[in-house]
Amino acid sequence: xxxxxxxxxxxxxxxxxxxxxxxxxxxxxxxIIGIPLGSQAFKMAGLTLAPFGHSVVYGGxxxxxxxxxxxxxxxxxxxxxxYFTAGLLNxxxxxxxxxxxxxxxxxxxxxxxxxxxxx
Numbered sequence: 001x002x003x004x005x006x007x008x009x010x011x012x013x014x015x016x017x018x019x020x021x022x023x024x025x026x027x028x029x030x031x032i033i034g035i036p037l038g039s040q041a042f043k044m045a046g047l048t049l050a051p052f053g054h055s056v057v058y059g060g061x062x063x064x065x066x067x068x069x070x071x072x073x074x075x076x077x078x079x080x081x082x083y084f085t086a087g088l089l090n091x092x093x094x095x096x097x098x099x100x101x102x103x104x105x106x107x108x109x110x111x112x113x114x115x116x117x118x119x
Contacts, residue, residue, distance in 0.1 A: 005052035005098055012099070014048055021045035036067065037074075040113040047109060047118050051102040060115020067114040076111055083107035 006014075022045040028038030047054060060068075068076075087103030090096035109116055 002053035005102075006050045009051060009099065009102065010049070014051070018045045018048040021048055036114075037071070040071065043113055043116070043118060044106070044109060047106065051105060052098070055119050056105060056109050057117045057119060058112065058115060059117070064115030068112045071113060072111065076113070079110035080107045083110050 021041050025038040025041035025045060028034035028041055047056070083103050084107040087100040087107060090100030090103055
């Protein structure tokens with residue numbers, strides 16, 4: 001079921017979103033200051049490729065919390081809101097419920113990527 005969910009996810013836009021995340025990560029990594037943010041964009045790209053069957057474990061220390069606050073101010077709230085809205089739209093239909101739940105997982109990661117580990 002995970003494989004089928006991931007294939008449908010990719011066809012319905014997951015591949016495009018993942019490529020956009022990867023491009024953002026490359027652009028951010030071109031600057032020395034943007035490397036930590038770029039690595040988080042690559043984390044988002046990887047999870048966007050195959051969200052079914054993966055879980056996110058949140059942890060970290062004070063440094064992760066401070067980095068997440070900076071990420072939140074710089075645009076993480078907008079990204080999380082976008083994923084949250086997509087999740088709500090997916091929940092309208094019964095078929096879209098699994099995709100909505102994955103969108104909510106992505107929204108939480110978009111809000112707090114630092115200190116999160118994808119399993």
